[in-house]
Amino acid sequence: MATVRKMKLGSQGLEVSAQGLGCAGLTDGYGPTKTEADMIGLIHHAVHRGITFLDTSDIYGAFASEILLGKALKGGWRERVELGTKFGISFGNGKGEVRGDPAYVRAACEASLKRLDTRCIDLYYQHRIDTRVPIEVTMGELKKLVEEGKIKYIGLSEASASTIRRAHAVHPITAVQLEWSLWSRDAEEEIIPTCRELGIGIVAYSPLGCGFFASGPKIVENLAQNDHRKRLPRFQPENLKHNKTIFERANEIAERKGCTTSQLALAWVHHQGDDVCPIPGTTKIENLNNNIGALSVKLSPHEMVDLESIVSADLVKGDRCGTMTSTWKNSDTPPLSSWKGE
Structure with a gap:
């Protein structure tokens, strides 16, 4: 059975598997709670x-x-894995709060190290950008954690191009994690070119459109009440009725290629460049194996154009991230001169 090749992620020396495993759904948020033994078995199989x-x-x-x-x-x-985790979203007061102040950065890292039972985190991301704290302040504390050997590489997620540039000037950013799939392509305009200019790797989350390109419109029928996807605009009835055409047309291309629709969509992400690592999530070994099969799907330039034409931005109905506040999407921070904290 073929294994997944390695790739360089960014220009700071980190090497990872060319496809990762998104672990958001291994516990909750994506349907029923799974057994710990099954999820550990899935990780080991991966x-x-x-x-x-x-x-x-x-x-x-x-x-x-x-x-x-x-x-x-x-x-x-x-010792066999490259471990990435994130900080930045606190629910300590009963509601989500984005934080990037130095004290929180350090406390979050120490807590993650303990939970992960490891001495060092390979890639530590700011999960969402605190729009109240200059990115230079947050990065200053992350730089200290690198110097102390508690993290190896630094990443950002959902940061604007200007935030990425400012952060990179404090300490090299190894990877930016962003939503990128056939139907989520807003990052292509400014953020991805900025990453490539600076030698920053790109980690694509939700490369299967939160499962849409795996199951199509019927995905909604099987979502549990606690599955966060039930609240996404693209999965609402009025939008899903339109978006199902996108899946049907992608499925036609996949049938001609002799692969699944999910493999086709994932292969499209892989074909974006050698600096891109998608991290599809799953709780099933069958789906994991199917995702690995996407690495063997080859798309010609003509097929890439054909795929993109059926999923252009004006054909997709519904925003990708719903009613979340502005701090959750490609965010900026105030200038360093404004900082009054410690």
């Missing part, structure tokens, strides 16, 4: 197949995902 880049966050499952990974990576497994 590593056996060559998927060694594991992506989590302290917010996934309210710390549960990190705890699960800490258990799964005992007994020599930790």
Whole structure:
């Protein structure tokens, strides 16, 4: 059984599997709670197949995902993987708050290290950008954590191009994580070119459109009440009725290629460049194997254009991130001169 190749992520020396595993759904937020034993088995199977880049966050499952990974990576497994996690979203006061102040950065990192049961995090991202704290202040604390050996590389997620530039000037950014799929392409305008100019790797989350390109419109029928996708605009009835045509046309191309629609959509992301690593998530070994198969799907320039023509921005109905506040999407921060904190 073929294994997943390795790739350079960014220009700072990090090497990861060319496809990662998004671990947001291993605990909750994507339907019914899964058994710990099954999810540890899934992680081990992924590593056996060559998927060694594991992506989590302290917010996934309210710390549960990190705890699960800490258990799964005992007994020599930790040395076989590249572990990425994130900080920046606090629910301590009962509602989501984005934070990037130095004290919070350090406390979050220490807590993640403990939950993950590791001495060092390979790639530590700011999950969302605190629009009240200059990015230079946040990066200053992250730089200290690198110097102390608690993290190896720094990443950002949902940051604007200007925020990425300012952060990179303080300490090199290894990767920017962003939503990128056939029907989420807003990052192509400014953010992705900025990453490439600066030698920053690109980690694509939700490369299957939150499962839409795996299941099509019927996905909504099987979503549990606690599945966050039930609230996404693109999955609302009035938009899904329109968007199903996109899936049907993509499925026609996949049938001609002899692959699944999900493999076709994932292959499209892989074909964006050698600096792109998609991190599809799943809780099923069958789906994991199917995702790995996307690496073998070759798309010609003509096929790429054909695919993109059926999923152009004006054909997709509904925003990609719903009613979230502006701080959750490609965010800027105030100038360093405005900072009055410690």
